[in-house]
Amino acid sequence: MTLLMKSEFAKRHGVGASAVSNWARKGLLVFGEDPKRPGKQLVDAEKSDLLVRGSIDQTRGRPRSAEAALVEASEAPATAPARAATMTGAEAVRMEEARERIIGRRIDNEKALGNLVSLGEVERRTAERGRMIRERVQATVRNLAERLAAETDPRPITSLLSAELDDVFARLADDIESEASAEAQADVALAVLDEEADEEAEAA
Template sequence: MTHLTKSEFAARHGWSKSYVSKLAKQERLVLTVDGKVDVEATELLLADSADPSKAAVAARHEENRVERDVRSQLQPGTGPTAVLQPDPAPGGTHNFQKAKAHREYYLAQLAEAEFNKVQGNLVERQAVEDAAYSAGRMLRDQFFGLAPQLAAELVAMNDPWDIEKHLVDAFRRVFNEVGKMNSADLSQAITQS
């Protein structure tokens, strides 16, 4: 473990002392009990909490530091690649890259769902459930409505073949009426909910 003062840590990276103080205020420095910077832990924390969208800015600043002849103060592996490809975060610490990727994934999912709604490929689930319930209830009501209609007619019949034929015709009539429910009726049932 390497422990440096804040000034030494700033010089090591070619940063100003005020920037290291800013990192300390943001709690992005791992400090020891005596106030020194734990270099390895701090670099890991900085890599995990770095914003990947700022990688180009970090690279540009790195180039400027190198141009000012700070190369001798830099350690291998502390350049922009450390910002772009951090090691996995140990035991439950916040990983900015994973959180941002997670957020972007779900925003893309929402955008895709909204696009499909606009295109008419998706509808609200509750509206479809309500329309299916209404259609099923209508079918059930028409079938239960057959009993009082057919009772008087069936009492007068004694041939099983005629009774069966009469029932099949009545059932077919109900199914045809329900089948005539066109897409406009279904669309109206969906939008009513």
């Protein structure tokens, strides 16, 4: 198995970096773990070559997406019923296995690009958000307890609670936005470091 950086894979095919990025978005690249840098991903050259070359649109000379290739394969019986009628069980199994491999590669690629997140991480953050909201609402009610107890007219009580709770949720939204912004900046910084590491590795 030959593992290459995206820039090296681009040179291998005589294309620019943007073309390789497009292939990745279309699910035409297979990634493997970098043995020298744990947690980093490199392009599996041989497997990616097969996908890229096998997905070339012969009428236009450019790669189709992996999904497009599958769609065309599924539509083939409409134009070639004889071929569909003679498909063996083994061929059907191989086609299904190929479909599953493409889906698996797409998932791996989306993870590598940061477009998919862990379900456990989402559940953890959701629980944290719920706990934060509950604690802040309870604190607001405690702070207003004496003022609320002194009111006999329900209208001022409703108005006061609405204003205070609106303020609580506005501050929560600001906190969440600030946290997301900080994480995005950290992701950008890590991406820059990864790019610099790739450039240093190429120079070496």
